[in-house]
Amino acid sequence: MIEIQNASKWYSAFRVLNDCTTRVAKGEVVVICGPSGSGKSTLIKCVNGLERIQRGSITVNGVSVGAPDTDLPKLRAGIGMVFQNFELFPHITVVQNINLGQIKVLGRSKDEATDRALALLRRVGLHEQADKYPAQLSGGQQQRVAIARALAMDPVAMLFDEPTSALDPEMINEVLDVMVGLAQDGMTMMVVTHEMGFAKKVANRIVFMDEGQIVEDTTKDEFFGTRRGERAQLFLSKILSH
Amino acid sequence: MQYNWNWAVLITEPYLGWIASGFGWTVAVSCAAWIIAFFLGSAIGVMRTTEIRALRIAGAVYVETFRNIPLLVQMFLWYFVLPEILPKSAGDWLKRDMPLPEYWTAVVCLGTYTAARVAEQVRAGINTIGRGQHFAALAIGLTPIQAYRNVLLPIGYRIIVPPLTSDFLGVFKNSSLALTIGVLELTAQTRQIGEYTFQGFESFTAATLIYLAVTFTVMAFMRRIETRTAIPGMISLGAK
Ligand SMILES: Nc1ncnc2c1ncn2[C@@H]1O[C@H](COP(=O)(O)OP(=O)(O)OP(=O)(O)O)[C@@H](O)[C@H]1O
Ligand SMILES: [Mg+2]
Numbered sequence: 001m002i003e004i005q006n007a008s009k010w011y012s013a014f015r016v017l018n019d020c021t022t023r024v025a026k027g028e029v030v031v032i033c034g035p036s037g038s039g040k041s042t043l044i045k046c047v048n049g050l051e052r053i054q055r056g057s058i059t060v061n062g063v064s065v066g067a068p069d070t071d072l073p074k075l076r077a078g079i080g081m082v083f084q085n086f087e088l089f090p091h092i093t094v095v096q097n098i099n100l101g102q103i104k105v106l107g108r109s110k111d112e113a114t115d116r117a118l119a120l121l122r123r124v125g126l127h128e129q130a131d132k133y134p135a136q137l138s139g140g141q142q143q144r145v146a147i148a149r150a151l152a153m154d155p156v157a158m159l160f161d162e163p164t165s166a167l168d169p170e171m172i173n174e175v176l177d178v179m180v181g182l183a184q185d186g187m188t189m190m191v192v193t194h195e196m197g198f199a200k201k202v203a204n205r206i207v208f209m210d211e212g213q214i215v216e217d218t219t220k221d222e223f224f225g226t227r228r229g230e231r232a233q234l235f236l237s238k239i240l241s242h
Numbered sequence: 243m244q245y246n247w248n249w250a251v252l253i254t255e256p257y258l259g260w261i262a263s264g265f266g267w268t269v270a271v272s273c274a275a276w277i278i279a280f281f282l283g284s285a286i287g288v289m290r291t292t293e294i295r296a297l298r299i300a301g302a303v304y305v306e307t308f309r310n311i312p313l314l315v316q317m318f319l320w321y322f323v324l325p326e327i328l329p330k331s332a333g334d335w336l337k338r339d340m341p342l343p344e345y346w347t348a349v350v351c352l353g354t355y356t357a358a359r360v361a362e363q364v365r366a367g368i369n370t371i372g373r374g375q376h377f378a379a380l381a382i383g384l385t386p387i388q389a390y391r392n393v394l395l396p397i398g399y400r401i402i403v404p405p406l407t408s409d410f411l412g413v414f415k416n417s418s419l420a421l422t423i424g425v426l427e428l429t430a431q432t433r434q435i436g437e438y439t440f441q442g443f444e445s446f447t448a449a450t451l452i453y454l455a456v457t458f459t460v461m462a463f464m465r466r467i468e469t470r471t472a473i474p475g476m477i478s479l480g481a482k
Pocket of ligand 2 (some may be wrong): 160162
């Protein structure tokens with residue numbers, strides 16, 4: 001589904017991504033972790049073309065993200081993305097947030113879009129908040145709306161960039177529960193997170209990044225077992241200790 | 243010297259009519275110029291925030307040019323110089339055939355000048371919003387133009403209502419410069435009343451009060467708009 005081959009990216013002289021190769025098969029959940037600044041966000045932003053790689057290739061469902069003739073808006077519409085800071089559109093209501101892409105991009109009628117939005121809000125437990133504005137919701141609620149907004153586009157895959165790290169601890173689980181549900185329904189997911197509980201529960205593979213490189217790309221069992229690299233070991237002991 | 247106050251002159255015909263007509267021209271120049279300023283300024287402000295370098299440079303050149311030449315000089319350039327440097331047929335059209343030449347020249351001059359200021363506000367508004375919103379808009383599949391229309395501009399305009407209000411009032415005040423190329427707007431008419439009646443104090447007092455009244459009305463109106471469009475639950479977008 002998502003194929004990343006020898007992807008490299010530079011910010012002027014600084015190499016953010018260094019020859020990254022990995023893949024996410026259909027229905028697979030891949031968790032990406034690694035220290036701050038290691039290039040995790042950059043990598044997943046390259047998957048839907050929000051950032052460009054300068055070398056290598058990334059394809060989604062066989063479509064090359066970097067090719068000049070690729071219809072990027074169309075490609076992006078088919079890949080859901082959830083951000084660390086939610087990024088709901090503050091000037092429109094929850095239901096309008098979920099409708100915007102459906103109407104403008106997929107060409108659904110307002111009624112069709114609203115039906116879908118309300119169904120998704122019900123699924124994430126927020127159907128009573130449909131007419132509120134984002135700033136009137138808690139962080140956990142906003143993030144669940146953001147997930148619903150992405151799902152409304154009927155994506156073939158979902159990208160998550162630290163979806164719980166801006167949340168107060170008591171709200172983390174309500175978001176993780178939604179994500180676990182998605183994973184169990186067979187959604188293809190690429191998730192940057194340090195929530196190892198989530199990884200243990202639903203991940204198929206764990207990718208560990210450091211300084212722009214993918215230093216480990218293993219199955220979950222290998223990662224949490226004994227055959228873990230030194231750097232990953234060090235990192236894991238740090239994040240598991242708190 | 244003894245000055246004979248005579249407020250009655252203000253409500254005497256034809257002078258009352260002159261004031262009314264002057265006020266009408268002032269409003270007509272200001273509103274038409276504002277329409278140009280708003281749309282052109284928004285487009286240029288957007289250009290300055292895009293990824294495309296050529297657009298950013300073009301926008302910057304526009305802003306620096308129009309912002310840094312004194313408005314009075316621009317007025318003369320548009321009115322006296324432009325018809326001479328254009329190809330002969332276009333120049334002749336501007337001089338002879340264009341309807342209301344002074345009016346339209348003043349409108350275009352004020353509009354393009356103010357567009358540079360509006361562009362800077364729009365750019366600042368969009369830059370305040372941050373890249374995350376832009377990414378989120380693109381990530382759901384909006385095209386760059388749709389992202390601006392549906393997300394960045396609606397939020398950006400809300401942030402810049404106060405500075406836009408003062409730019410609009412700027413157009414209104416600057417419209418008095420149109421008298422230099424012969425538009426009989428409020429200031430010109432006021433001056434004329436002074437010359438005809440020797441009651442310049444009265445007529446300029448009236449003009450001052452009219453300018454002030456319009457300023458206060460516009461400010462009150464814009465404050466209504468600001469409250470009406472405020473985003474529920476959000477204290478200040480600008481602080482985000
Ligand atoms: N637009 C940019 N210009 C220059 N450097 C950047 C830019 N964006 C990111 N970087 C740098 O690239 C590196 C990787 O950033 P990235 O956000 O991908 O890291 P990350 O692994 O997601 O880190 P975190 O856990 O803090 O989110 C960092 O050193 C960052 O400073
Ligand atoms: Mg990051």
